[in-house]
Amino acid sequence: MPDWEGVRLHVVSGKGGTGKTTVAAALAMALAADGKRTLLIEVEERQGIAELFGISALPYEERRVASVGPGALGRSGTRGSTGKAGREGEVFALAIDIEQALLEYLEMFYKLGRAGKALRKVGFIDFATTIAPGLRDVLLTGKACEAVRRKGPDGKRHYDAVVMDAPPTGRISRFLNINTEVAGLARFGPIFTQSQAVMRVIRSPETAVHLVTLLEEMPVQETVDGVAELRSAGLPVGGVFVNMVRPPLLDEAAILASDGDHREELGLALADAGVGGRPRGGAGRSVPAATRKLVEPLLAQGREHAARVLLEREQRSDVQALKLPTYELPLLSGGVDLGGLYRLAAALKEEGAA
């Protein structure tokens, strides 16, 4: 069974530069496997999703951005039990435009009609979101919660899961803790009611806040701090997604060996393999000059690698100390494209995140 069975709203946060959007997209795809339907929501008006999927800027509407065919993410779980096997999963995306979200919201409560446009003209929207910073967040999280709760004509949930590419760790608790944010503002009225409803979803077991990190000191430290902050705010902490994990290219022995003095043997081995020229055979073999020149730079790279592996090991144990479900995503050299997203989604599925 996947780790997040029952979770409908996945909030993905993390330090800037750790690849939140990528992880959120891969998670939405992984969750869509086995004929499910998921929604990927962007809240920072950056069009990161469009960029990632290589499509033109998303309008303020739910658009299908990817399909996950049966078996596209590997064989796990596609057969039998669910009865949905063989059906295509779908990923929808929505880039929330705050102005339009507010207008939509006003429309819902006040039936403004054309007056809405006038409001926009006089700068009302800008003004309202400025004097009430919490309003912006209520609208964003409110939209996500609406998508979570939306039901189809058959009474079933419209989306099996909603994944939100959320603000970075530094702002996440504040962003989700709508209640305290609007506490100083509305004490009644629709915004108040709305924020109560949003908070109920966010604090429920249907929500999980995941944090994305790299195996580097600052992002890991920020993750540790972020988990503590989420916990003290009473927000549901989900898993830790370790992104851009580099494959260990040298085994343990080689890492240790790169520390010692093996220049001569190494030079011979390299020469044997035809790097920089052939060694002169016989008993008193010597390393050709061209090969000799390579030994020191290669060893230096080996030492750097060893140092990094050790550092990563420390960081990994700090992540493990959090005792949260942890997933590792490989570094895709050359950046992430649509194909790469499928690979990452498959990795997440394999690890049980979906």
Add this chain to the structure above:
Amino acid sequence: MTAPTRKQQADPLAGVALDVDALIDNPSTAIVVCCGSGGVGKTTTAAALGLRAAERGRKVVVLTIDPARRLAQSMGLTELDNTPRVVKSVSGPGELQAMMLDMKRTFDEVVLAHADPERARQIMENPFYQSLSSGFAGTQEYMAMEKLGQLQATGTWDLIVVDTPPSRSALDFLDAPNRLGSFLDGKLIRVLMAPAKVGGRSAMKFLNVGMNMFTGVLGKILGANVLQDVSTFVAAMDSMFGGFRERADRTYQLLQAPGTAFLVVAAPERDALREAAYFVDRLETDRMPLAGLVLNRVHRTGAPQLTAERALAAAETLEQGDADAETDGGAGGSATAQESQGSQGSQASEGSQASEVLAAGLLRLHADRVRTITHERRMRDRFVSIYPDVPLVEVPALAGDVHDLEGLREIGERLAAG
């Protein structure tokens, strides 16, 4: 503003080299602003530049926005107290101070500077002020620029290095002064404050139907108490509006002044460079003086002559050899043959086998490194071909994070060496 030095004319993608030392040594450089997207080492770059400038003789203050704990500690900053503190153990003739921005306190300072104590108290107790000063999306950006203005006005330092907030978008910190300024003295807010100023009824006469609806809707969605808070806040701030606007304008002019240099910080990755390109465009549009691009965490190799393909092929040859040897050992020889060979021979072959494994590993590592470099170069070249005139410096990646002044010094050296 630096004298760019052409490395070589032949290669159109070589670009113009950014001479960091010339920039920080130039006495007319008074402000350096480091900007760029999150996670590219902006704060570290600012700190390293500040340290280097100080050790080369300048009197420097570094304003950091939200430094990682380790980085703050490396400069001896342990508390967020909104005051510059002397960084100890700086060698050389100059002086370095560093501070972390406290946006709430900076906002309070602005209020205190413009209002008498009684009015200042009123403002600071207003719930709307409290959410504005600590929560408004642009406040951090605005206050960073405000603090820059304050630091500059004291005339205590001859170089101010500023880090910028990790914004939602690159636009934010350039726009914030104007946005908050125009918000605070905007028309809408004046309409809102009218009731509080003149007293309900009579003021309402002046409001047209649209405005009536506007305040009505606002009251409905936010709750009437919010409007009340806002209008009393605005009334209390009235005397300061001119001040805000003026300060915003002054900060903006300060950023455009010839003594200011913007450094756009990026990493050799698609997203970071896209954001950097955006910044470069924006700075040009706003006629802000761009000094150049700092490309952080660039990989290098000491063995560029060995291609990834050849390294991989050689690694395979070595591994193939290993596999063969293992098969030979497993299937081969009777017990007597092994005994007769003795321990000496097997030890020797063990040793050479270990070095073959090491060699193969190092070759694979090298192939990986070369591919990373190729990718980074492609990213860089794309930027250079679009912005051939933007001076650029590449900063080789450090193995770990910065923990102390020594680490910052190392980054500074790499910044200068390019």
